[in-house]
Structure formats: structure tokens, C-alpha cells
Amino acid sequence: MKLLTLNFLTCAIKTCKTSEASFPLHPRDAELEIVETDLNLPFLKNILPRLMWEEIRTIASELGLPDLPTTAPTREDLVENNAEVQASLQNQTAESAEPAVEEIPSQTAKDLHRILLETCIKDGKLVCGNCAHEYKVMEGVANFLLPGHLV
Numbered sequence: 001m002k003l004l005t006l007n008f009l010t011c012a013i014k015t016c017k018t019s020e021a022s023f024p025l026h027p028r029d030a031e032l033e034i035v036e037t038d039l040n041l042p043f044l045k046n047i048l049p050r051l052m053w054e055e056i057r058t059i060a061s062e063l064g065l066p067d068l069p070t071t072a073p074t075r076e077d078l079v080e081n082n083a084e085v086q087a088s089l090q091n092q093t094a095e096s097a098e099p100a101v102e103e104i105p106s107q108t109a110k111d112l113h114r115i116l117l118e119t120c121i122k123d124g125k126l127v128c129g130n131c132a133h134e135y136k137v138m139e140g141v142a143n144f145l146l147p148g149h150l151v
Helices: 003-007 041-050 053-062 083-091 109-118
Strands: 028-032 117-125 135-138
Touching: 003 053, 003 109, 003 117, 028 053, 028 135, 041 109, 053 109, 109 117
Parallel strands: none
Antiparallel strands: 028 117, 117 135
């Protein structure tokens, strides 16, 4: 389960639906795994505004990952600020037969990609901050099925 997924999950118990403490689910006894993937800069740029940054920082610190900045990076922070690349992009026109110059990912983009998309919880638990219910994670898959008395 990629850490990015935790940005979208909340406790499934009915009594937790109205509690702010039910999000995010907190990883416990987590065994982490790094699954390397190609960096997808357009995806990172598009997902960035949807991230709950404080919650992502909390999850990262609970897992012992490197500290994330206190403020969320901007789309501009994800691209290398290379003067030659910027000038080349500005000089191109719609009629130009040359292929577009690719943006170069910055170190911020690489670090964010590593934490959100390559770091996975292989085994462990996700715990609700409101009711303390534990959802098991086995082989990278979280079990969100609830017993009948909690539905």
C-alpha cells in the first residue's frame, strides 16, 4: 500500500464518520518496502493540490521517514529551475517542428515521489485516531472489512 493512499483513507466505522480524529489512519508496526517506479512529473503536479500536507507529514514522521517541509511544495518547486530550459521553453512557438523540451524534476520532486509513490507498507496495521480500531495490512493490502457489530 503506497503512502499516497493514506491521504484518501478514513476509518470506515459509522461513529467515526463525523470525527476529525478518524483521518488520517496511523500506521503501526509497519514493515516498509521500497518499490522503485519511474518518476511521473505530470502526476505529481496534478496530485499536489489534493494532498493533505499536514497529514502526510504526520504519517511520514510516524514511520520514521525524513522530515518533510512544514509547507507544501508548489508545482514550480517540482521542476528544476534551469535557465537554459526555461529560455528554450519560452522561445518555442506553436509552429515549431522541434519537440518540446522536457522539464527536469527537482530534488523536491524526487523526494516527494520516493515518499508518496515508492514507499509502501508491506505489513502492519492502520489505526484510527478516534476509535483505535486496527485495520491489518498484509502483503501490501489493507483489510477494511468490518465485523457486523461495527457496521
